[in-house]
Amino acid sequence: MSAFSPDSNGFYGEFGGAFIPEMLYPNVQELQQNYKVIIDSKDFQEEFRMLLRDYVGRPTPLFYSKNLSEMFDTNIYLKREDLTHTGAHKINNTIGQILLAKRLNKKEIIAETGAGQHGVAVATTCALMNMDCTIYMGEIDIQRQGPNVEKMRMLGAKIVAVNSGSKTLKDATNEAIRQWINNPVDIHYIIGSVVGPHPYPDMVSIFQSVISEEIKFQLKEKTGRENPDCIIACLGGGSNAMGAFYHFIGDKKTRLIAVEAGGKGVYSGKTAATIALGKKGIIHGSKTYLIQTEDGQIVEPHSISAGLDYPGIGPAHSYLHDAGLSEVVNVTDDEALSAAFTLSQKEGIIPALESAHALAYLSKVKFKKDDIVVVNLSGRGDKDMLTYKKHLGL
Ligand SMILES: *Cc1c(COP(=O)(O)O)cnc(C)c1O
Numbered sequence: 001m002s003a004f005s006p007d008s009n010g011f012y013g014e015f016g017g018a019f020i021p022e023m024l025y026p027n028v029q030e031l032q033q034n035y036k037v038i039i040d041s042k043d044f045q046e047e048f049r050m051l052l053r054d055y056v057g058r059p060t061p062l063f064y065s066k067n068l069s070e071m072f073d074t075n076i077y078l079k080r081e082d083l084t085h086t087g088a089h090k091i092n093n094t095i096g097q098i099l100l101a102k103r104l105n106k107k108e109i110i111a112e113t114g115a116g117q118h119g120v121a122v123a124t125t126c127a128l129m130n131m132d133c134t135i136y137m138g139e140i141d142i143q144r145q146g147p148n149v150e151k152m153r154m155l156g157a158k159i160v161a162v163n164s165g166s167k168t169l170k171d172a173t174n175e176a177i178r179q180w181i182n183n184p185v186d187i188h189y190i191i192g193s194v195v196g197p198h199p200y201p202d203m204v205s206i207f208q209s210v211i212s213e214e215i216k217f218q219l220k221e222k223t224g225r226e227n228p229d230c231i232i233a234c235l236g237g238g239s240n241a242m243g244a245f246y247h248f249i250g251d252k253k254t255r256l257i258a259v260e261a262g263g264k265g266v267y268s269g270k271t272a273a274t275i276a277l278g279k280k281g282i283i284h285g286s287k288t289y290l291i292q293t294e295d296g297q298i299v300e301p302h303s304i305s306a307g308l309d310y311p312g313i314g315p316a317h318s319y320l321h322d323a324g325l326s327e328v329v330n331v332t333d334d335e336a337l338s339a340a341f342t343l344s345q346k347e348g349i350i351p352a353l354e355s356a357h358a359l360a361y362l363s364k365v366k367f368k369k370d371d372i373v374v375v376n377l378s379g380r381g382d383k384d385m386l387t388y389k390k391h392l393g394l
Helices: 022-040 042-056 066-072 090-103 117-129 139-144 146-154 169-182 200-208 210-223 239-248 315-322 333-347 353-364 382-392
Strands: 062-064 075-080 108-113 132-138 158-162 187-189 230-234 255-263 279-283 286-290 327-332 372-377
Touching: 022 042, 022 090, 022 169, 022 200, 042 090, 062 210, 066 075, 066 333, 066 353, 075 210, 090 117, 090 187, 090 200, 090 239, 108 117, 108 169, 117 132, 117 146, 132 139, 132 169, 139 146, 139 158, 146 158, 146 382, 158 169, 169 187, 200 210, 200 239, 200 315, 210 239, 210 372, 230 239, 230 353, 239 255, 239 315, 239 372, 255 315, 255 333, 255 353, 286 315, 315 327, 327 333, 327 353, 333 353, 333 382, 353 372
Parallel strands: 075 372, 108 132, 108 187, 132 158, 230 255, 230 372, 255 327
Antiparallel strands: 062 075, 279 286
């Protein structure tokens, strides 16, 4: 099932690998040795597919956006991950990982969260699967993301406030990893994107690859061909982009465009455009591009959207970019806000701010009239209403 995989040590070219403290070797090796066999087993596939269908609500629709198509004079389809249970693609991964954790006899789940979307997806799946759940979240994010914090608590998760560093996602991830080191036997750590040590990037890619699997057959049904001319997805850690790209990687018929958060502008000092500025380094267990100073200190990223506010990208995206297999671009906070407004008023769909970055790129590139362009609408915008209200004068 893995059309695009790293080598046996988790490297995509020079990127990836597993740079971890020795205390984590047993746990990470257990995952490395077992994840493929478990995921490929009939029993796992049956349960995973059943839950994606009946609990998550897959396949998500591939919607022909007539109004955007007219506006941009091409053919635009929206892959509606915003219509999944909990409102974003993240649940595809949490369902897969919890089924894996059960089969490895883990007793407890921990996870990090930034905006809270991953935390809500983890808390949701833990409730469904009757697992203890602890979520690590930066103090600043706890203050910014009230509604998601309340949801996680209602779902029965314990939330631990992280007060180190900038008190946001990167620090929450560090703290979750520390806890994992303290009890690697009973705990499974559910990472929320295609980041972290091998096998996480590959494992999360496989779980999210259902998105491009569906795009293929849905597009074939609607247009008679499997390949769009272009797929556009926003790039934070890179899981929704990897899911939307996966089955098209290396296929020259389809351009793969990943849109990073430019923040207030790539050279403003307030940005999360990793490829535009990043240098090679190691973050959270893998080698990839990340935004850092000359002497290797990680620079605090900025994006108006909490889900893209991460100083690195998954190692597979670093590889795809350097190999010329994807294009990585960026749009600013203001461009994303404006695109969110456009989609809301043209199609009656309020997108997540993250997804709005992918939409914003539509106005920066000229497609041919008969091109087929798929935009991955990674999530819905309910969580962003306060930001929309503040910035759009509602
Ligand atoms: C978390 C999130 C993202 C960014 O994460 P990726 O791993 O890059 O996909 C994008 N969109 C939404 C709606 C999210 O919740």
